[in-house]
Amino acid sequence: MDHFFFIWVGFAFALGAAIGSWLNVCIYRVPYEKSLLWPGSHCGHCFQRVRWYDNIPLISYWVLRGRCRTCKTPFSIRYFLIELFTGLVFAGLFYLDIGLNVQGMDFFRRQAWRIQFGWVPVQAWLFWLGHAVLVSFLIVASVIDLDHMEIPLPVTVTGTLTGLVFATCMPWPWPNTDRPPLIELRLGKVVVVDPVPVLGFQPWPLWRPDELPKWMPPGSWQLGLATGLAGVLAGVVLVRGVRFLFGLGRGLEGMGLGDADLMMMAGAFLGWQATLVAFFVSVFPGLVLGLGQVVLRGSQTIPFGPSLALGIVLTLYGWRWIGPQVQVLFFDSTLLLLLGGTGAVLLLVVSLMLRLLFGAPPPEDDERPAAQG
Numbered sequence: 488m489d490h491f492f493f494i495w496v497g498f499a500f501a502l503g504a505a506i507g508s509w510l511n512v513c514i515y516r517v518p519y520e521k522s523l524l525w526p527g528s529h530c531g532h533c534f535q536r537v538r539w540y541d542n543i544p545l546i547s548y549w550v551l552r553g554r555c556r557t558c559k560t561p562f563s564i565r566y567f568l569i570e571l572f573t574g575l576v577f578a579g580l581f582y583l584d585i586g587l588n589v590q591g592m593d594f595f596r597r598q599a600w601r602i603q604f605g606w607v608p609v610q611a612w613l614f615w616l617g618h619a620v621l622v623s624f625l626i627v628a629s630v631i632d633l634d635h636m637e638i639p640l641p642v643t644v645t646g647t648l649t650g651l652v653f654a655t656c657m658p659w660p661w662p663n664t665d666r667p668p669l670i671e672l673r674l675g676k677v678v679v680v681d682p683v684p685v686l687g688f689q690p691w692p693l694w695r696p697d698e699l700p701k702w703m704p705p706g707s708w709q710l711g712l713a714t715g716l717a718g719v720l721a722g723v724v725l726v727r728g729v730r731f732l733f734g735l736g737r738g739l740e741g742m743g744l745g746d747a748d749l750m751m752m753a754g755a756f757l758g759w760q761a762t763l764v765a766f767f768v769s770v771f772p773g774l775v776l777g778l779g780q781v782v783l784r785g786s787q788t789i790p791f792g793p794s795l796a797l798g799i800v801l802t803l804y805g806w807r808w809i810g811p812q813v814q815v816l817f818f819d820s821t822l823l824l825l826l827g828g829t830g831a832v833l834l835l836v837v838s839l840m841l842r843l844l845f846g847a848p849p850p851e852d853d854e855r856p857a858a859q860g
């Protein structure tokens with residue numbers, strides 16, 4: 488990598504910090520259904536408007552030493568930390584997506600010699616932008632979930648619609664243009680012609696490329712939108728299904744509807760296969776964060792949003808390696824139905840066992856608001 492490339496990494500960081508400043512506004516105002524545009528940023532103590540030169544991401548916090556210029560009331564360091572985190576994430580994703588080409592985009596590989604001299608093609612910018620936008624929504628949803636134990640619908644619905652726009656404009660295998668490698672079925676046996684299917688901005692298409700209907704060819708907006716919609720459906724159905732089965736067995740709803748909305752949003756970006764996998768991947772950060780929560784706060788109710796967000800990002804960036812492991816499952820409808828059925832039965836059995844072990848749940852869970860569950 489040449490230093491010209493790192494100018495853009497720096498630019499991504501600065502943009503991320505500025506967006507992080509906006510995410511702070513969303514995190515602070517959306518849960519109270521306040522307007523995001525009016526009034527402008529002001530001190531919560533003296534209501535003095537924050538002037539533009541006191542509202543520069545990252546820098547202003549240190550210039551003012553974390554205090555209001557007028558009344559000297561300290562601001563929470565969290566504003567600064569979220570700006571810093573968003574900046575680091577934007578720069579990190581830019582480096583992973585375009586510098587390292589972690590997802591192995593053929594298109595970027597062929598452009599690598601230009602990219603290292605800072606000549607970043609517009610496709611690469613859009614590829615990164617899609618990921619940066621997804622992660623921005625995930626940050627807002629996660630922090631609000633940590634604060635309020637709920638994920639507001641305005642965040643996830645806006646995220647879902649944005650994801651569907653990206654899905655329609657950047658259909659699989661975009662930005663790659665080559666004919667995708669196929670897997671084949673011969674005498675009922677799966678023969679992998681090319682062990683690594685082409686990844687695009689959408690990790691995978693709706694279904695096996697060779698079995699797609701004529702009006703939905705690779706690279707068409709129809710395929711992109713259908714892939715996004717299938718992801719939305721997967722997110723909505725999966726979490727609600729788990730919630731329903733768990734409730735049936737244990738008598739307690741394990742997950743909130745906000746979690747379902749979060750997976751719906753991820754589905755619009757990831758398509759249904761990666762969304763399903765992300766749900767299972769998030770169990771691992773979920774266990775770690777959940778244990779931490781119980782130890783640190785002594786709380787039994789754990790927001791699952793941050794774990795889901797981590798699972799989504801890990802799955803998206805690991806799909807190059809995860810995909811080949813699971814592709815046999817996802818492109819065979821019989822196997823898929825069998826697996827889904829087995830999973831549902833297992834979940835019901837486990838939740839029934841939990842009920843037998845820990846007894847029936849208390850009749851009213853008054854710690855959480857009824858609307859969000």
Ligand SMILES: [Zn+2]
Pocket residue numbers: 530531532533534535555556557558559560
């Ligand atoms: Zn003030």
